[in-house]
Amino acid sequence: MQNLSLQEQYAKSVRAEVADSVYSIYHQVKTQEKEAINELMQYVQANSDQMEKGITACTENVKTATAAAKNASEQISKLVKRFCTVRTIGDVLYYAAPVAVVIDVLLRLFDFI
Numbered sequence: 001m002q003n004l005s006l007q008e009q010y011a012k013s014v015r016a017e018v019a020d021s022v023y024s025i026y027h028q029v030k031t032q033e034k035e036a037i038n039e040l041m042q043y044v045q046a047n048s049d050q051m052e053k054g055i056t057a058c059t060e061n062v063k064t065a066t067a068a069a070k071n072a073s074e075q076i077s078k079l080v081k082r083f084c085t086v087r088t089i090g091d092v093l094y095y096a097a098p099v100a101v102v103i104d105v106l107l108r109l110f111d112f113i
Contacts, residue, residue, distance in 0.1 A: 083095065
């Protein structure tokens with residue numbers, strides 16, 4: 001009977017020690033988990049901020065390129081409309097004169113060389 005009582009006391013003390021150990025380990029793991037999650041969140045936030053800056057810069061570049069393309073298309077459209085207004089031989093001579101001058105200069109240069 002006394003042996004049984006000692007075993008029961010030993011079981012209670014072991015149970016208490018195990019419970020304390022498990023409680024301590026649980027809180028250590030919980031603390032480390034919180035720290036790891038905070039570090040991960042900081043890392044994710046930093047990467048998110050960097051990606052957001054990159055996306056913003058890319059968007060600005062696309063906007064600038066789009067504006068330049070729009071301007072170029074408008075200028076080309078104006079030039080095409082201007083060339084479409086050729087109706088008489090005078091218009092043809094007016095637009096062909098600079099080209100003829102350039103051809104003449106090139107021919108004289110090649111003849112000189």
